[in-house]
Amino acid sequence: MIRMQQTMRWYGPNDGVSLRDIRECGVAGIVTALHQIPVGEVWQVQDIQERQQVIREEGMEWMVVESLPVHEDIKRRGGNFEQYIQNYKKSLKNLDECGIKVVAYNFMPILDWVRTDHAHVNPDGTKALLFDEVAFIFFDVYLLKRTGAEDDYTKDQLIEAKTYGNSLDESEKEKLFKNVLLGLPGSDESFTPEKILDLLNAYQGIDDDALRKNLVHFLSEVAPVAEELGIKLAIHPDDPPFSVLGLPRVVSTEKDLADILSAVPLDANGLCYCTGSLGAQPNNDLLRIIDRHGDRIHFLHLRNVKREDGKRFRESEHLNGDNPMEEIIEKLLLVMNKNNSPLPMRPDHGFLHSFEAKEKYPGYSLIGRLKGLAELRGLELGIVHKLKQTKQ
Incomplete structure (x- = not known):
């Protein structure tokens, strides 16, 4: 059976976790980005190839871009947004020239993600x-x-x-x-x-409807280019999946996903299926999302959450939380085998264990992610075995 392509995120040369550390986790794929390039500027072929070479020297491949960031002017459809869209297209073409075919991005205004506590202490002493x-x-x-x-x-x-x-x-x-x-x-x-x-003031007068129109305009420009190149665009859900700081949100609910995919009905216009972000919204049915949009899922972020009173949630163990991870992985395996195409997956976030003491990027400790990867890998193998037995 076709299985998920196991990857891990690396933040580049300044990451506290080295490529050698990640290779020893047993993955062959890296998810990274050129964080040193200012948002909106073109990613040049030379820069992409230099990063690829660094990764290849450690025996791995740059498999997914996360993220090719979208400039705030595009989200607001103001300032130099037209030039930034052209730059985005050029970056996609340069990534294609280098053989990279999956590009994740988000359309969250200003803040990519928000947490109030980066070191919540779990009963076992780990931090989440x-x-x-x-x-x-x-x-x-x-x-x-x-x-x-x-x-x-x-x-x-x-x-x-x-x-x-x-x-x-x-x-x-x-x-x-x-x-x-x-x-x-x-x-x-x-x-x-x-x-x-200052950034919040720039979003005055932009509500959900306006932001959604701006996203559709962006996709109507870049998705045809990606389609022609054979690149898969994977939009990441809002994190958290509700408004913060009064900002609009348009990638939070099942309806949001359906609207985005139907507005630009190209295969290149797809989803980064993040179980953690989508699972923080109790009204999202993660299994139904796979049933309805499985063919447009291009990248997987697998983690779990535990929802508490109101809009309070904590990131939990990968296999223990409110998300039915066993059923999720089984459905994803069935989609991949139906399409005869594997999906890249990374274990999203992980607990901080006392052995590491601290992490440079919250949620991206090595041991916590390795633990999550091992659990997900074992669960996947068990489901593959079950599905094979069912076929016999």
Whole structure:
């Protein structure tokens, strides 16, 4: 049977985890990006090939781009958005020239992902990522002091958030602030309050409908190019899958996914099926998404979450959480075998174990991801065996 292509993410030469470390995990594929190139600029062939060579010297291949970032001007459809779309097309053509055929991206305004706690302590002492709506409201209203933030929440939510904030000392408030405004993946710089407020002001008047139209316009331009090149575009769901900082969200729900895929009905216009991001929204049926859109899934992020009261969730063990991972993997295997085509998968995030002490990029410790990979690999093998037995 066709199985998933096992990969791991690497943030480049500045990553605290080396390519040799990743190779010793037993994967042959790397997921990475040219984080040193400013967002919106063209990825040149020479730069792509240099990164490929570094990876090949360690016995692996650059299998998936994550991410080729979309400039904020494109998301807002303002400024130099037309030039940035042309640059995006050129980068796709250069990636094709180098033989890289899967490109992940997202369309989240400003912040790629948000957590309020990067070191939530589990009962066994490991640490995980967590999002707590109460903590986030306190950050939004009382720390960042975003204009109009109070109007986005109920009176009871504001009272609860203020009470929570009163329980924090100054160092805890500073830590919360830094956690939320971490910045872009692969970046060593966090957003400043002034920067984030300026960026938020640039989104005034852009609601979900406007952002969705801007996404469709972007896809109508770049997806035909990708289709011609044989490149698969894989949009990552919003993380978390609901509005933060009053910003619009258009890749959060099953309906969102259906709208995106139907608006530009090309195979190149596909999904990064992230069980963690989609699973944080209780109304998303992850199995139904595979049933409806399995042929348009081009990349897999497999992790689990445990949802708690309200909009609070923590990242859990890969096989233990609210997502039915056994059923998910079985359905994905059936899709791959129906299409006679494997899908690249990476174990998304992982716990931080005491042996590593710290991680440069939250969620990307080596041991935690290796544990997740081993569990997913074992589960996949068991399901493959079961499916083979069923056929006999």
